[in-house]
Ligand code: BG6
């Protein structure tokens with residue numbers, strides 16, 4: 001058990017052991033009295049949409065197109081409630097603003113329609129949609145021996161990772177295809193950690209959704225929040241830029 005003082009230096013020993021054991025980074029956390037459960041950082045679990053790439057914008061555009069067809073009010077503020085939440089739960093949040101009641105079959109058809117619009121936007125993505133600071137930061141983290149995983153509610157995660165050239169980059173991918181409950185339930189992060197063979201206190205989660213920060217905390221992870229969730233007080237770190245992650249693990 002150890003902890004870093006503000007601005008303190010970290011111990012890093014990339015010895016000759018295997019990748020998992022080689023990492024002995026200690027987490028640099030804001031100094032806080034009573035924080036005694038520090039564990040060495042061995043894994044980082046990234047949300048995908050809005051963290052690794054800007055597909056959160058495509059979700060917004062696709063839901064907006066659907067909502068307009070249905071004459072339901074929808075804006076960016078409402079869209080923020082959908083971050084981290086599954087496709088069907090997102091649809092329910094949108095329909096709650098309308099007046100009509102739909103059958104389950106109709107709802108499935110609406111969700112499929114949104115997904116078709118969304119997939120047509122994803123299909124236009126390429127490796128150039130992976131921002132340079134994200135690419136560089138991921139490369140540095142990988143070289144340090146820290147295990148890297150995706151923890152996303154999206155069923156489109158494999159397609160997106162393929163479009164941006166990261167389909168074989170991560171040590172583990174846990175996504176909407178392998179979970180029953182989406183964020184704020186911690187299931188996807190717990191799955192990602194178990195695929196990495198790590199315990200939650202050995203990992204941090206990077207999230208742009210309040211539901212995702214909540215999921216991380218619910219699962220016993222510390223969280224680095226960014227984007228829409230940057231001010232979430234449940235997070236341990238608040239990242240102005242993706243590359244700020246390097247200051248946490250440096
Ligand atoms: C999450 C997004 O990553 O995936 C949510 O933040 C989205 O907005 C959810 O609803 C499910 O995505 P998909 O691609 O399976 O419809």
Ligand code: MG
Pocket residue numbers: 047048049050051056083084207208209212
């Ligand atoms: Mg997200």
